[in-house]
Amino acid sequence: MSTSTTTSAPVAVTDKKEIEKSGGFTAAAANYLDERTSISAAVKELGRKIFPDHWSFLLGEVALYSFVIILISGTFLTFFFQASMAEVHYDGSYVPLKGVEMSVAMASTLDISFDVRGGLLMRQVHHWAALLFVAAIGLHMLRIFFTGAFRKPRELNWVIGFILFILAMAEGFTGYSLPDDLLSGNGLRIIDGMVKGMPVVGTWISFLLFGGEFPGNDIVGRLYSLHILLLPAIIVALIALHLLFVVVHKHTQYAGPGRTNQNAVGYPILPVYAAKAGGFFFIVFGVVMLIASLFTINPIWNYGPYDPSPVSAGTQPDWYIGFADGALRLIPPGLEFVWLDRTWSFNILIPLIVIGIFIVTVLIYPFIEAWITGDKREHHILDRPRNAATRTAIGAAGVTFYAGLWAAASSDIIATHFHLTMEGVIHTLQAITILGPFAAYFIAKRVCLALQKKDREIVLHGFESGRIVRLPGGEYIEVHQPIDEYERWRLVSYADFKPLMIRPDARGRITALQRLRSGLSRWFFEDRIIPVDQKEIDQAHGDHH
Amino acid sequence: MANDDNGGKDLTAADAHGARPSEASAGTAVVTRDAIGNPGFPPHRARMTDSDPTAERKAERSVYTLFYLSVVGSVWAIAAYIIFPIDAADPGSVRLNNLFIGLGLSLALLALGIGAVHWGKALMSDHEGIDIRHPVRGTEETRARAVEIFQEADQESGFGRRTLIRNSLIGALIAFPLPAVVLFRGLGPQDEDPVALLEHTMWKKGTRLAIDPSGRPIKASDVTLGSAFHVIPEGLQDLEHGKLEEKAKAAVLLMRLDPADLIEAPDRKGWSYDGIVAYSKICTHVGCPVALYEQQTHHLLCPCHQSQFDVTNHCEVIFGPAKRPLPQLPIAVDSEGYLIAQSDFTEPVGPSYWERH
Numbered sequence: 036m037s038t039s040t041t042t043s044a045p046v047a048v049t050d051k052k053e054i055e056k057s058g059g060f061t062a063a064a065a066n067y068l069d070e071r072t073s074i075s076a077a078v079k080e081l082g083r084k085i086f087p088d089h090w091s092f093l094l095g096e097v098a099l100y101s102f103v104i105i106l107i108s109g110t111f112l113t114f115f116f117q118a119s120m121a122e123v124h125y126d127g128s129y130v131p132l133k134g135v136e137m138s139v140a141m142a143s144t145l146d147i148s149f150d151v152r153g154g155l156l157m158r159q160v161h162h163w164a165a166l167l168f169v170a171a172i173g174l175h176m177l178r179i180f181f182t183g184a185f186r187k188p189r190e191l192n193w194v195i196g197f198i199l200f201i202l203a204m205a206e207g208f209t210g211y212s213l214p215d216d217l218l219s220g221n222g223l224r225i226i227d228g229m230v231k232g233m234p235v236v237g238t239w240i241s242f243l244l245f246g247g248e249f250p251g252n253d254i255v256g257r258l259y260s261l262h263i264l265l266l267p268a269i270i271v272a273l274i275a276l277h278l279l280f281v282v283v284h285k286h287t288q289y290a291g292p293g294r295t296n297q298n299a300v301g302y303p304i305l306p307v308y309a310a311k312a313g314g315f316f317f318i319v320f321g322v323v324m325l326i327a328s329l330f331t332i333n334p335i336w337n338y339g340p341y342d343p344s345p346v347s348a349g350t351q352p353d354w355y356i357g358f359a360d361g362a363l364r365l366i367p368p369g370l371e372f373v374w375l376d377r378t379w380s381f382n383i384l385i386p387l388i389v390i391g392i393f394i395v396t397v398l399i400y401p402f403i404e405a406w407i408t409g410d411k412r413e414h415h416i417l418d419r420p421r422n423a424a425t426r427t428a429i430g431a432a433g434v435t436f437y438a439g440l441w442a443a444a445s446s447d448i449i450a451t452h453f454h455l456t457m458e459g460v461i462h463t464l465q466a467i468t469i470l471g472p473f474a475a476y477f478i479a480k481r482v483c484l485a486l487q488k489k490d491r492e493i494v495l496h497g498f499e500s501g502r503i504v505r506l507p508g509g510e511y512i513e514v515h516q517p518i519d520e521y522e523r524w525r526l527v528s529y530a531d532f533k534p535l536m537i538r539p540d541a542r543g544r545i546t547a548l549q550r551l552r553s554g555l556s557r558w559f560f561e562d563r564i565i566p567v568d569q570k571e572i573d574q575a576h577g578d579h580h
Numbered sequence: 581m582a583n584d585d586n587g588g589k590d591l592t593a594a595d596a597h598g599a600r601p602s603e604a605s606a607g608t609a610v611v612t613r614d615a616i617g618n619p620g621f622p623p624h625r626a627r628m629t630d631s632d633p634t635a636e637r638k639a640e641r642s643v644y645t646l647f648y649l650s651v652v653g654s655v656w657a658i659a660a661y662i663i664f665p666i667d668a669a670d671p672g673s674v675r676l677n678n679l680f681i682g683l684g685l686s687l688a689l690l691a692l693g694i695g696a697v698h699w700g701k702a703l704m705s706d707h708e709g710i711d712i713r714h715p716v717r718g719t720e721e722t723r724a725r726a727v728e729i730f731q732e733a734d735q736e737s738g739f740g741r742r743t744l745i746r747n748s749l750i751g752a753l754i755a756f757p758l759p760a761v762v763l764f765r766g767l768g769p770q771d772e773d774p775v776a777l778l779e780h781t782m783w784k785k786g787t788r789l790a791i792d793p794s795g796r797p798i799k800a801s802d803v804t805l806g807s808a809f810h811v812i813p814e815g816l817q818d819l820e821h822g823k824l825e826e827k828a829k830a831a832v833l834l835m836r837l838d839p840a841d842l843i844e845a846p847d848r849k850g851w852s853y854d855g856i857v858a859y860s861k862i863c864t865h866v867g868c869p870v871a872l873y874e875q876q877t878h879h880l881l882c883p884c885h886q887s888q889f890d891v892t893n894h895c896e897v898i899f900g901p902a903k904r905p906l907p908q909l910p911i912a913v914d915s916e917g918y919l920i921a922q923s924d925f926t927e928p929v930g931p932s933y934w935e936r937h
């Protein structure tokens with residue numbers, strides 16, 4: 036090392052002089068920075084890094100940008116918000132609540148809304164961006180799932196991303212609870228009830244959380260610490276890790292002519308990606324800003340301060356908590372028992388356990404699929420959802436299950452809007468949540484296989500040109516136009532799997548685990564449409580001539 | 581997981597292809613020898629802005645116009661801050677302030693964003709680049725060196741050899757965060773028994789039923805047939821501390837039904853007064869206020885999770901996730917005609933908890 040520095044040093048000096056002479060201030064500043072940070076290495080490494088392009092890759096960007104918007108607007112709000120539950124008599128500009136007893140948290144939220152210019156705007160930007168943040172993460176995750184982007188080497192990044200989804204919901208809930216208005220208090224009351232329903236530790240956790248009996252004087256301050264310090268710190272760290280992995284793995288790409296598993300084709304960071312991604316940040320910010328200037332969200336002044344007694348009909352949680360609230364509503368009556376002189380609240384435990392299983396299943400799905408396929412190769416080309424029919428069907432089932440729970444959170448609104456009975460809506464949604472996933476699985480799988488068959492048809496016999504020709508014999512045929520080889524490549528280049536055949540191992544045994552794997556493999560890959568190969572193409576062409 | 585290694589061998593398809601030893605196992609994937617070849621990149625198609633100088637100039641004009649518009653938006657947002665102040669006397673001023681600052685900022689952000697994207701798409705080079713991917717795992721040399729480093733470190737420190745040091749270190753590392761966990765005990769109350777607190781409310785013998793939120797006591801004669809009252813114990817409003825905590829347990833709904841409609845258990849015959857019944861308003865599911873009273877059917881509905889309770893039948897659950905009926909508050913009338921409690925609730929109110937029995 037030392038020899039190389041001594042030999043190259045004189046060269047560097049001349050370089051520096053030349054740069055200073057030719058480039059002026061910018062070059063001098065760059066040189067100053069590089070001599071202290073070695074930043075040129077980062078520019079060399081990342082400056083022309085390639086990012087494949089597709090609209091669905093923007094979903095993750097929306098999530099990232101809405102988080103930045105949340106940080107910006109949230110920081111503004113912290114300068115005005117006071118997370119205290121001390122009682123005051125409101126004395127701000129909003130006349131209908133003048134003199135009403137409320138917590139300092141609620142009063143300062145009203146002040147932000149009615150006495151700080153642009154304060155309401157920032158509150159609404161913060162809330163809308165939060166709703167968008169969770170939504171964008173959800174859609175981003177669906178994109179990752181249905182295209183198989185979670186396969187090796189990206190399994191761990193799926194886990195990180197999923198934890199971010201959970202943390203985003205936690206951020207949402209803690210933030211929702213801060214203004215200490217009627218709805219947020221009710222949300223906390225429900226959390227309190229759920230916590231108390233847990234066996235053995237429930238009562239104590241509730242008292243530790245609230246610093247005594249519900250609602251107490253501590254919870255807003257505690258949630259504030261979580262909301263602005265602990266959770267954001269973890270989220271920022273995990274986002275950094277998430278993006279670091281994107282750089283390490285290089286972004287996935289869809290199958291296309293010239294694209295292989297060994298390359299990444301797209302635009303370089305400088306200049307095109309910087310312009311498009313940077314511009315897109317401002318577009319996302321602009322859209323959130325436009326929504327916030329035109330549409331009210333969470334008008335706490337209509338709800339009033341928290342009071343354990345009143346509640347308005349038709350209260351709804353923020354959308355992303357809906358699935359959990361819906362699970363509580365869908366549970367059939369009567370599932371609570373006293374046994375061994377203790378209360379077992381299965382009406383709360385079952386929803387918690389079901390949601391827990393659902394979350395864990397989603398979290399570990401990449402590892403399950405990897406185990407079934409036994410595929411240890413790296414995958415950088417995304418699947419078209421139809422080409423992974425069973426996975427797509429599982430995803431459709433999961434989405435339907437989630438949607439059933441989610442719709443149940445609005446069971447009362449559905450009943451009143453469509454003049455249905457409460458009982459009828461609940462029973463229907465119970466059926467949808469349990470049977471719907473099976474129907475969705477079956478339909479999605481068949482649709483995928485049908486689409487694969489259609490692709491096969493198109494590859495072998497071309498697409499329908501719409502031109503009808505009458506043959507000399509009087510027969511009418513529609514002329515099929517062959518597709519070009521670039522388009523064809525998109526349709527034929529996908530990973531094909533076949534079911535695992537179990538064979539005895541070296542000691543002549545077949546283990547239960549092996550049997551399970553084989554069964555799952557059969558379930559996954561029994562129905563398969565084999566990709567068209569060259570011989571079939573040649574044969575098909577032969578038929579035409 | 582051991583049988584993962586067998587997975588590849590079980591498959592003729594993957595094996596027949598003869599994957600190179602350095603390559604990872606394809607598992608049950610089918611590798612076709614006769615697969616169609618990748619046709620390579622399609623010919624590049626020039627954009628309008630590349631081939632037509634007029635289009636290029638137009639795009640350029642659009643981009644800088646958008647950037648100037650963005651400046652206009654920012655300036656407008658600042659102007660709106662001044663032009664549309666919040667006037668305490670005029671509630672509409674908040675809306676105007678919100679709208680016009682917001683529109684200015686929206687214009688600033690959207691024009692900036694759209695301009696940049698348009699620049700990137702229409703004017704910057706649209707020739708795609710190619711990055712070559714390398715396996716994520718380190719090269720064999722790097723991995724070998726990493727193993728070597730750990731071995732050297734192990735040798736030099738004796739981490740594997742000096743087991744007493746190693747194990748005691750692990751013990752110390754496990755033990756040291758425990759005090760931090762214990763410190764969080766302070767989150768909860770130190771000298772209160774949660775179970776005892778949950779078992780009792782503010783109601784006691786002789787406490788008058790008062791209207792929520794005014795605190796005015798209620799006379800039995802005020803409660804007309806078919807009416808419902810939101811009730812708190814008299815004196816709740818005067819509490820110095822714990823007002824909300826007490827209210828969260830003591831809130832009551834008072835209703836008067838035709839005594840003929842009430843089906844009363846023999847041991848609760850004396851708990852109502854002339855068709856007037858009082859029930860805890862806190863849902864036995866997760867604690868929302870059961871605030872919706874259907875006068876015709878005498879059903880109470882919880883707006884949170886739609887549990888329904890039958891007032892005529894001791895608030896038994898007739899639908900929804902709740903299991904237990906709402907606890908009944910035994911009531912009577914004092915010498916002045918005011919409704920009073922005969923005692924506290926005879927069971928804990930609100931959501932279930934583990935120690936409840």
